[in-house]
Amino acid sequence: xxxxxxxxxxxxxxxxxxxxxxxxxxxxxxxxxxxxxxxxxxxxxxxxxxxxxxxxxxxxxxxxxxxxxxxxxx
Amino acid sequence: xxxxxxxxxxxxxxxxxxxxxxxxxxxxxxxxxxxxxxxxxxxxxxxxxxxxxxxxxxxxxxxxxxxxxxxxxxxxxxxxxxxxxxxxxxxxxxxxxxxxxxxxxxxxxxxxxxxxxxxxxxxxxxxxxxxxxxxxxxxxxxxxxxxxxxxxxxxxxxxxxxxxxxxxxxxxxxxxxxxxxxxxxxxxxxxxxxxxxxxxxxxxxxxxxxxxxxxxxxxxxxxxxxxxxxxxxxxxxxxxxxxxxxxxxxxxxxxxxxxxxxxxxxxxxxxxxxxxxxxxxxxxxxxxxxxxxxxxxxxxxxxxxxxxxxxxxxxxxxxx
Numbered sequence: 001x002x003x004x005x006x007x008x009x010x011x012x013x014x015x016x017x018x019x020x021x022x023x024x025x026x027x028x029x030x031x032x033x034x035x036x037x038x039x040x041x042x043x044x045x046x047x048x049x050x051x052x053x054x055x056x057x058x059x060x061x062x063x064x065x066x067x068x069x070x071x072x073x074x
Numbered sequence: 075x076x077x078x079x080x081x082x083x084x085x086x087x088x089x090x091x092x093x094x095x096x097x098x099x100x101x102x103x104x105x106x107x108x109x110x111x112x113x114x115x116x117x118x119x120x121x122x123x124x125x126x127x128x129x130x131x132x133x134x135x136x137x138x139x140x141x142x143x144x145x146x147x148x149x150x151x152x153x154x155x156x157x158x159x160x161x162x163x164x165x166x167x168x169x170x171x172x173x174x175x176x177x178x179x180x181x182x183x184x185x186x187x188x189x190x191x192x193x194x195x196x197x198x199x200x201x202x203x204x205x206x207x208x209x210x211x212x213x214x215x216x217x218x219x220x221x222x223x224x225x226x227x228x229x230x231x232x233x234x235x236x237x238x239x240x241x242x243x244x245x246x247x248x249x250x251x252x253x254x255x256x257x258x259x260x261x262x263x264x265x266x267x268x269x270x271x272x273x274x275x276x277x278x279x280x281x282x283x284x285x286x287x288x289x290x291x292x293x294x295x296x297x298x299x300x301x302x303x304x305x306x307x308x309x310x311x312x313x314x315x316x317x318x319x320x321x322x323x324x325x326x327x328x329x330x331x332x333x334x335x336x337x338x339x340x341x342x343x344x345x346x347x348x349x350x351x352x353x354x355x356x357x358x359x360x361x362x363x364x365x366x367x368x369x370x371x372x373x374x375x376x377x378x379x380x381x382x383x384x385x386x387x388x389x390x391x392x393x394x
Contacts, residue, residue: 034110034326037290041330053287 004046005065012039022063043069076246077199077207077239079392081139084362085130086117086233086349100224107228112325116231116350118216123157127234128212129170135208139238143173147204150195151180152187152211152354155218167210185321185382187211187354192378192390193249199241210236211354218263220281231350235358248307250300251388260288261383293327296387297379298334304377304389312337317376322346322356353382370394
């Protein structure tokens with residue numbers, strides 16, 4: 001799951017996947033709210049979940065996304 | 075029969091505001107607006123009205139089509155921001171043009187309005203009911219937005235665009251259209267005229283409300299889906315399309331749609347930098363710009379795609 005999320009983030013923001021870790025914040029990658037929305041759509045497609053727009057503000061790091069999606073899949 | 079576009083026209087007010095002008099009114103800045111929306115300027119009416127802009131765009135479209143006003147059978151104005159309720163904007167345009175033989179009415183479908191008007195015109199032409207149809211998208215969104223809300227006021231502008239369709243021999247090209255009232259709450263604006271009986275002479279001050287994240291998600295999900303559906307119906311692939319003419323809502327939405335369709339962004343013409351989001355006027359303003367620049371060549375295929383409040387979304391295939 002972490003690897004897949006990292007790949008989507010790397011592709012979405014045009015950064016090297018090797019530079020990404022669970023602790024990496026979206027802010028440190030220079031992502032704005034629209035970048036985040038774009039990646040949310042990709043997460044939804046990849047993992048077959050629906051991410052509530054209200055919850056998006058709480059997703060600060062790559063690890064937050066993993067935890068959130070794992071919660072939805074339970 | 076199919077309606078062929080014989081001419082296009084557009085009109086935008088000369089008065090405009092740069093992002094830096096808005097930065098003096100609300101807490102925002104040029105860089106923030108450019109990066110998140112692609113918008114730099116928006117044209118805002120002073121003397122003009124929705125009707126006057128519609129009339130000016132329509133005159134240019136008739137001129138481009140080389141037809142006279144009395145040849146028009148139907149005038150269809152798409153607007154959510156008309157300065158008149160009675161008579162309808164289309165009748166006012168008829169008077170301005172002297173289109174004495176036309177039947178006139180308005181259509182309200184927000185940012186999908188021009189595509190819905192285009193499809194409506196095609197259906198009338200195919201049925202044989204009307205042959206020469208003038209479709210117009212005209213909006214004065216500056217009258218509906220809250221100029222103290224930095225989340226929305228930076229996005230919108232005023233303007234009008236028009237096209238003349240004339241029936242010719244040929245098979246109707248496909249379209250897809252959808253509406254979803256259940257999710258309509260993400261983009262709303264109430265009428266100012268309400269409860270006149272209880273509260274006499276009191277207009278409600280209601281403005282455009284938008285849940286930006288919700289709208290972004292809707293557009294980026296639904297627009298590629300409907301374009302795939304349209305192309306399936308037509309038996310075409312994305313490679314067969316020369317131009318994707320999308321409603322100019324936000325540059326980042328258009329970029330996300332292009333990415334999801336795996337199509338070069340160069341096939342998505344944009345003029346949002348100059349006009350902002352002009353709702354149902356954005357597609358015909360862009361179409362006219364492309365037409366006048368000679369970008370649209372005989373035999374090319376274009377997809378028109380509108381999406382917005384309703385929710386509503388629709389796409390049509392055009393053989394130029």
